[in-house]
Amino acid sequence: MNNIVSIPNAVGYDTAEIIKKDKAHFLHPWLVFDVFKDKGSLPLARAEGAFVYDTDGKQYLDGAAGLWCTNIGAGRKEMAEAIAEQICIMEYASTFTDITNVPATLLGEKLAEIAPGNLNRIIYSTGGSTAMESACRLIQYYQRCRGKPEKRHLISRKSGYHGTTYLAISISGDKNHTPEFEYKSDTIHQLSCPNVFRPPEGMEGLSEDELTTALVKEFQDKVDELGADNVAAFFAEPIMGAGGVIPPPRDYLKQIWEICKDNDILYVSDEVITAFGRLGHWFASLDEFEVQPDIITSAKGITSGYIPLGATLFTEEIYKVISEPGHGRYFAHGFTYAGHPVACIAALKNIEIMERENLLDYVKTDIGPYFEEQLHTLRDLPIVGDVRGKRMMMCVELVKDQKTLERFPAELDIGSYVAKETYARGLILRGFMDYNIMSPPLILTKKDVDFIVKTLRESIEAALQSLKKDGLL
Numbered sequence: 001m002n003n004i005v006s007i008p009n010a011v012g013y014d015t016a017e018i019i020k021k022d023k024a025h026f027l028h029p030w031l032v033f034d035v036f037k038d039k040g041s042l043p044l045a046r047a048e049g050a051f052v053y054d055t056d057g058k059q060y061l062d063g064a065a066g067l068w069c070t071n072i073g074a075g076r077k078e079m080a081e082a083i084a085e086q087i088c089i090m091e092y093a094s095t096f097t098d099i100t101n102v103p104a105t106l107l108g109e110k111l112a113e114i115a116p117g118n119l120n121r122i123i124y125s126t127g128g129s130t131a132m133e134s135a136c137r138l139i140q141y142y143q144r145c146r147g148k149p150e151k152r153h154l155i156s157r158k159s160g161y162h163g164t165t166y167l168a169i170s171i172s173g174d175k176n177h178t179p180e181f182e183y184k185s186d187t188i189h190q191l192s193c194p195n196v197f198r199p200p201e202g203m204e205g206l207s208e209d210e211l212t213t214a215l216v217k218e219f220q221d222k223v224d225e226l227g228a229d230n231v232a233a234f235f236a237e238p239i240m241g242a243g244g245v246i247p248p249p250r251d252y253l254k255q256i257w258e259i260c261k262d263n264d265i266l267y268v269s270d271e272v273i274t275a276f277g278r279l280g281h282w283f284a285s286l287d288e289f290e291v292q293p294d295i296i297t298s299a300k301g302i303t304s305g306y307i308p309l310g311a312t313l314f315t316e317e318i319y320k321v322i323s324e325p326g327h328g329r330y331f332a333h334g335f336t337y338a339g340h341p342v343a344c345i346a347a348l349k350n351i352e353i354m355e356r357e358n359l360l361d362y363v364k365t366d367i368g369p370y371f372e373e374q375l376h377t378l379r380d381l382p383i384v385g386d387v388r389g390k391r392m393m394m395c396v397e398l399v400k401d402q403k404t405l406e407r408f409p410a411e412l413d414i415g416s417y418v419a420k421e422t423y424a425r426g427l428i429l430r431g432f433m434d435y436n437i438m439s440p441p442l443i444l445t446k447k448d449v450d451f452i453v454k455t456l457r458e459s460i461e462a463a464l465q466s467l468k469k470d471g472l473l
């Protein structure tokens, strides 16, 4: 017991000391070294509902839900109790080969029940990137098992984001690629970002339906160029998240899916953000976009961030092929923490809470539409170029000129310029590039929405004033 560090209960922190230790040791994900050196990071100490508190006790509405994940909100005692109870019953069990555990089994049954179609089979992992890595491995395995080893090319989209393990980041849009890392590119092909607000080069000035036609043609052309017999899978987030909350043009995903079906190409829907209620559904692919994927990756909202967990769901058809008897095959992939009993019990309790509180309907018919509607009122501000997204996944894109849609200089980082103002006013959102991205917990009240919209308005107005003062507008 002597080794256990005692952590004060969110009061009495020495903030300067925490920041100093953080700077001394913690290499944060996606850290920008120069900015971090000067500004450090915001040290959070406590969370409750839709709010978080820093080490000085200042309250923030968490408009980012952590990182698109704290769907049921923080501080749920019954989550803590379920997790603690499971730790007491059995804190860990290997699931390699021939051992299983009760929570992993029950969660598997539940996921199969709420997933669309016959996505009855699950590979458990520890997060979104690993769920994607498992999807990639499964695809390779499946294509080889069925005697189609030449089907190894993968198609994704620029500005997509699928995680940071080697394959997941290689499939992610090349905007995420930096020269200091290597990326796999020989079998990965990236198509245009399906952005209605800023259409890809050569597709400007098209109507939404024409844009869909152009993007679908681009996909078909790529399949033809590679040869359908060489294409294994297509990857897409239903709504791109980290790429700037990009809802697809009307019918685009469905038409691509139909081409996938016709050409024996697996359709992988990355629902790491969109599943578990963010768009008002357990999974958005079928319910929102009329696509029945062969594989769905999920993480984040599956446990509302209480404990890390990833899940790759796939069809009976795939399972039938890979498990065909008589080959003596084994699936040489999987993690020590696959089906971790504590993570699985957390997911089961999280789903139970969402069902009991009717959170999907709340997002679909009540708070989601209200959030969208209220954010659209910001369009009168002279640097708001676009307000887009769906339900609890929204983005305000900032522009220097509303008429020409000219961007602010990249080095200004207008997204974080405005976010600095929202932080000062007690609102956390994700501000980077031209974006202010919001993905709050699903338990948000209308009063909370009003606070977000009012605070963002005041913050954009304050940013406008200082941009003018500094001669940047």
Ligand SMILES: Cc1ncc(COP(=O)(O)O)c(C=O)c1O
Residues within 6 Å of the ligand: 067, 126, 127, 128, 129, 130, 132, 161, 162, 163, 164, 237, 241, 242, 270, 271, 272, 273, 299, 300
């Ligand atoms: C769509 C999508 N896929 C995958 C990931 C990677 O998830 P993780 O960070 O849990 O590895 C993310 C993370 O934000 C994501 O947004």
